[in-house]
Structures are given as C-alpha cells and as structure tokens.
Amino acid sequence: MKLFKKICIGLTALLLAASPILTHITNFQTVEAARKSKGKITLFKNDYVYNQAGNKIKLNVNHSYRVPSDFAVSPTGYLITDMKSDDLGDHRSSQPYYGTKKINGQKFYDLGHNYYVNEANVLKVKGRNVAQGTLTIKRDALVYTEAGKATGKKLRTNSVVKYQGKAKAATKTPKYFYYLRDVARYLQPQSIPTYKIKGKYFYSLGHNRYINAANVGYINGHLVRYNGTSTATVLKNTNSITVNYSEAKRKLKKGQKIKLDLAVIPYLSDGFDNYLYRLHGHPDEYVDATEIKLQRDLPVIDYRDLVYTYVMPVTDNSVELYDTSGKAIGKRIMKPAYSNLTVDGLMYLWVPEENKAELFYHCLNYSDAS
Structure with a gap:
C-alpha cells in the first residue's frame, strides 16, 4: 500500500535554470555516478527524504520539476522515496547508498547528493535483513x-x-x-x-x-x-459506505472521532490501493483509508471472507438444490474443480415433507448447475 499518492510531475525544461532546487535534483544521477556505491538498501515502507541537517526536503510544487528515479513527491510537496514492491510486498526494489551518517543521534543512509533516509525504514542492506530482531x-x-x-x-x-x-x-x-x-x-x-x-x-x-x-x-x-478498537479522526465530510462501496446513511464530519475495529482488503480489480475500515458497533458500515487518520493499525480480513465462504459436500461432489419454499427443484449443483461450493448466507426454510424448518445455505450461481 502506498503511503502517499503521487502528484503530477511536469517535464518543462525551461524552469530548470530558474530554480536551484530543480538543478539540484535533475543533476542527481550525473553527479552521483562518480561516487562508488557501498551497496544497495531496500526499504520496508516509503517515507520522507531528509537533508544532512535532518530536515525533510520540500520542493516548490507550484512549478514543474523532474524527480530522479525511485523518488516521488507527497501532496504537500515533500520529497519521498518511491521504491516499488508488488501487492504482497514480497518483491521490493533496491537503491544504491553511499555510506551512513548520524543525524541528531539517529542513523541515516546516504542516498547521494545530500539525500538521506532514516534507518527506521530500512529492511535490507546489501541483501541482509537488518530489521530482524x-x-x-x-x-x-x-x-x-x-x-x-x-x-x-x-x-x-x-x-x-x-x-x-x-x-x-x-x-x-x-x-x-x-x-x-x-x-x-x-x-x-x-x-x-x-x-x-x-x-x-x-x-x-x-x-x-x-x-x-x-x-x-x-x-x-x-x-x-492492535487486536481491539482504534480511534480515528475523519479528514473530510463524508458518508460511511458498505463493503461494496455503496453509500450508507451515516454522515461523518471532518474532525469527528470514530471507533474502528477491522481493516478490510477490498475487492482487487486493479491492484491493492487502500483498506476499508469497519465502524465499531456498525458491522455493515465502513470508511475508506484515505478519509481518516488512524491511531492504531487493526487486524486484516479479505473482502471475500466477509461476503461469502466455502462448504464441502459430505456425500458426493454435488448437492441438490431447493427453492425458497423448501421444495427440491430437480437440479443439482456440482462442486467446482479444485475448490468447494461457495455460499453467502445461512437461513431456515420450512420443509413440507418433514413438517419442520431446516437450515439451508444460499449457494452462489454456477454455470455447471444442471
């Protein structure tokens, strides 16, 4: 999950001479090519980039500028690292470093040209996991x-x-x-x-x-x-939503404190972007991660585990289907290859032949029903 969303980066070369910062940044790769790398570092999360005094580097976002590879800019104009990783975080890109430096009592890695990252975000150095333990x-x-x-x-x-x-x-x-x-x-x-x-x-x-x-x-x-509830501050006026992103009636006001108890991985249609967070005491209402500032991170569940689950036929690889009146409709649903049947609800239906109510699963439709 990205810590910051990138803002649009211009490519106007005419502004380079007008801004010392622009020249400083665009010369990055040329100047640092003459220095010998100590190896590469890998970050476990992207974060701010600092100068040798330990101050965050801020760019003028009112002008067009270029940013070196593996860097980006936060919406507020601060330079941040932008090392890539896949959605699962298994494969992360690395970047050369040119030594370390103590700044205000803490260790920083020198990325060259007066750019530093705090060791707090470094996972590996020269391929060795330095965060372990x-x-x-x-x-x-x-x-x-x-x-x-x-x-x-x-x-x-x-x-x-x-x-x-x-x-x-x-x-x-x-x-x-x-x-x-x-x-x-x-x-x-x-x-x-x-x-x-x-x-x-x-x-x-x-x-x-x-x-x-x-x-x-x-x-x-x-x-x-944290396995419990967490306080969050609402960042803008909004409404709560369902897990399927339909707007709910509950209004949330900017600055309001709310309680949350679960982080949900949404339906992944185009790669993972942000969690949805469940409102404590309101199990069918959620808020998007971009609309809150969370105090504690919460347990994670997948969207699919909220909307359906799996059951296994106990007799053979198919089960008989019934209508809502509890009568068999003369069709059977086959167990899909390499998986079990998918259901999204459990309900009592009255079975006339038995003169009593029985529990039934609501099966999702399958193309191989017959």
Whole structure:
C-alpha cells in the first residue's frame, strides 16, 4: 500500500535554470555516478527524504520539476522515496547508498547528493535483513523497569532497538501482533513476547528495560497491529459506505472521532490501493483509508471472507438444490474443480415433507448447475 499518492510531475525544461532546487535534483544521477556505491538498501515502507541537517526536503510544487528515479513527491510537496514492491510486498526494489551518517543521534543512509533516509525504514542492506530482531519506535517512548518504574530514558520516534525473545506464529490473535504479509487472503498472526506491567503490554529490551507496546510501530520490519478498537479522526465530510462501496446513511464530519475495529482488503480489480475500515458497533458500515487518520493499525480480513465462504459436500461432489419454499427443484449443483461450493448466507426454510424448518445455505450461481 502506498503511503502517499503521487502528484503530477511536469517535464518543462525551461524552469530548470530558474530554480536551484530543480538543478539540484535533475543533476542527481550525473553527479552521483562518480561516487562508488557501498551497496544497495531496500526499504520496508516509503517515507520522507531528509537533508544532512535532518530536515525533510520540500520542493516548490507550484512549478514543474523532474524527480530522479525511485523518488516521488507527497501532496504537500515533500520529497519521498518511491521504491516499488508488488501487492504482497514480497518483491521490493533496491537503491544504491553511499555510506551512513548520524543525524541528531539517529542513523541515516546516504542516498547521494545530500539525500538521506532514516534507518527506521530500512529492511535490507546489501541483501541482509537488518530489521530482524528489532523494534521501530513510532512515537517517543519512555523506558521502564519490570516494576513499572520510569528509568528516565526516552527513545525518540524512529529509534530502532533490539528486543528480547523470539518471534513465533500465534495460534490465536494476540493483543499486539503482525503479519508476514498484509495483503494476503489467509493471514497467520506473528508475535513476540509481551509482559503486562500495571495493566499495559510491554516489550522487553533486556537488562530489566521495557517499553510500552503501544509506542512500537514495526516488529522485524512488519507493521504492528492492535487486536481491539482504534480511534480515528475523519479528514473530510463524508458518508460511511458498505463493503461494496455503496453509500450508507451515516454522515461523518471532518474532525469527528470514530471507533474502528477491522481493516478490510477490498475487492482487487486493479491492484491493492487502500483498506476499508469497519465502524465499531456498525458491522455493515465502513470508511475508506484515505478519509481518516488512524491511531492504531487493526487486524486484516479479505473482502471475500466477509461476503461469502466455502462448504464441502459430505456425500458426493454435488448437492441438490431447493427453492425458497423448501421444495427440491430437480437440479443439482456440482462442486467446482479444485475448490468447494461457495455460499453467502445461512437461513431456515420450512420443509413440507418433514413438517419442520431446516437450515439451508444460499449457494452462489454456477454455470455447471444442471
């Protein structure tokens, strides 16, 4: 999923001489070609690009400009990385780096020409996974002892620290967890050990040092998710929608705080773009990810698992069909090759022959019904 949507990039060469920033950017590849790369880095998410002082680089979006390969521009005009990955995040592009630098106490990778990325977003260096065994801090976090006493130390946003314990697959979804792949139909939660201190969940850093799990954004380079409800702020006046994008009656106002409890991978017709989020307490209403600012990331479910499921015939490879009056219509539906029957509902129908109500599945239509 893209963190930012690209804005239109002009190609007008006449403006290059008028803007030092434009010359700075368009000369990127020529100047850096003379430097020797230390290798390549791969990011687990795209983010802002910084200068050597640790400031985000902002471009003048009122003019046309060119952006080097693997970079883009946020809607607010900041330069961002744009390394590509497939929808499942399995295959990501890499980019040369020319060394590292400490900026304001944090490690940055030099992408050349005074462009830097924070190590908090780096997954691999020279093909080696450097995020494994680490936590990435998403907001300033105090460090505590096992007794819940503050040590006086604080980890700043984007700090990367080692944790104690081993990651493993969870048999049931824990309070804090992550997926190895977010955009996949069947998802098995992964987790690392947590410790309850004064009613809150903490991760161990070793040596009697702990941080609140709520302040951690990534584990091993994977987004941390919260198994519960999350507050979100509505970014513009809108309406809630159904999972099929039909507008619902509930009006949501800009600045309104709402509760959400599930992230839904929508029907993938043209590649994955954004999640839909379910309104807590309103199981048939959703809001698009672009219309909210979410406080905590939530468990993921696939659209198909919300609208239908699969059943297997227990006798043979076909089942008899009935109408809504509970009478057999003389047709059977065949089990599709390599899969089971697809259904989207369960209901009671009165069966005259048995003089009682029985449960029936509502089967979706198949071309091989006969």
